[in-house]
Amino acid sequence: SDSHFPVPVSPDEFDLSEHYPRYFPADKGSGEEAPPPPRIRFADVGCGFGGLLVGLAPLFPDTLMIGMELRDKVTEYVKERILALRASNPGQYDNISVVRTNSMKYIPNYFRKAQLTKMFFLFPDPHFKEKNHRRRVISMQLLDEYAYVMEVGGIIYTITDVEELGEWMRSCLEKHPLFEPVPEEEIKADPVVKLLSTATEESQKVARNGGQTFHAIFRRISLQE
Numbered sequence: 030s031d032s033h034f035p036v037p038v039s040p041d042e043f044d045l046s047e048h049y050p051r052y053f054p055a056d057k058g059s060g061e062e063a064p065p066p067p068r069i070r071f072a073d074v075g076c077g078f079g080g081l082l083v084g085l086a087p088l089f090p091d092t093l094m095i096g097m098e099l100r101d102k103v104t105e106y107v108k109e110r111i112l113a114l115r116a117s118n119p120g121q122y123d124n125i126s127v128v129r130t131n132s133m134k135y136i137p138n139y140f141r142k143a144q145l146t147k148m149f150f151l152f153p154d155p156h157f158k159e160k161n162h163r164r165r166v167i168s169m170q171l172l173d174e175y176a177y178v179m180e181v182g183g184i185i186y187t188i189t190d191v192e193e194l195g196e197w198m199r200s201c202l203e204k205h206p207l208f209e210p211v212p213e214e215e216i217k218a219d220p221v222v223k224l225l226s227t228a229t230e231e232s233q234k235v236a237r238n239g240g241q242t243f244h245a246i247f248r249r250i251s252l253q254e
């Protein structure tokens with residue numbers, strides 16, 4: 030099914046003007062000192078119906094964010110949702126967008142080295158069977174890719190209601206030399222953390238059913254010599 034959506038061959042070919050038109054006006058003016066174009070800083074991987082992006086947009090009004098979603102219809106829904114929010118709240122929600130893609134294959138096609146300051150993995154599919162663990166969105170191999178596109182100091186947020194998957198994501202992050210756990214005091218003070226368990230459609234379903242959640246929040250660090 031991958032052949033049904035276009036993938037940029039490199040981040041330079043990823044056209045942001047159609048995603049964030051207010052940040053990429055057609056008329057760039059005649060000034061020579063035009064500031065460099067903004068870059069996407071946050072990625073919500075497997076964004077589903079987009080609740081996290083909608084929650085984050087007003088908290089970081091000048092930060093470009095993108096949701097990555099594999100399902101076509103769900104991606105179309107998120108596009109429409111964002112357009113409707115922009116229409117009814119002029120000047121807001123211009124900083125969020127969504128792309129249909131397979132994040133397990135194409136992360137480096139979208140982002141340059143050290144570009145992202147936050148990555149989100151909220152309620153990813155659990156893939157319970159041992160032989161399907163390689164399909165999990167957090168793995169040692171994929172963490173190498175995420176570390177590559179993340180800035181040193183950037184934060185990766187994961188949450189799930191599946192205890193075994195929570196342990197798996199935490200243990201991958203603990204084992205990886207380029208990530209370290211964010212201290213509990215910092216987690217408590219981070220305004221983003223509350224959204225993990227409240228903003229997305231999946232988190233709301235879990236909360237309605239009184240389910241427990243397990244988070245792992247880690248910082249991208251530089252390699253220790």
Ligand code: SAM
Nearest residue numbers: 075076077098099131132133151152229230231
């Ligand atoms: N994060 C959302 C939430 O909390 O409501 C959605 C959670 S849902 C259980 C997992 C989502 O990841 C689904 O929408 C699925 O289509 C998407 N997904 C699964 N594999 C993916 C992949 N390789 N690339 C992009 N999205 C993927």
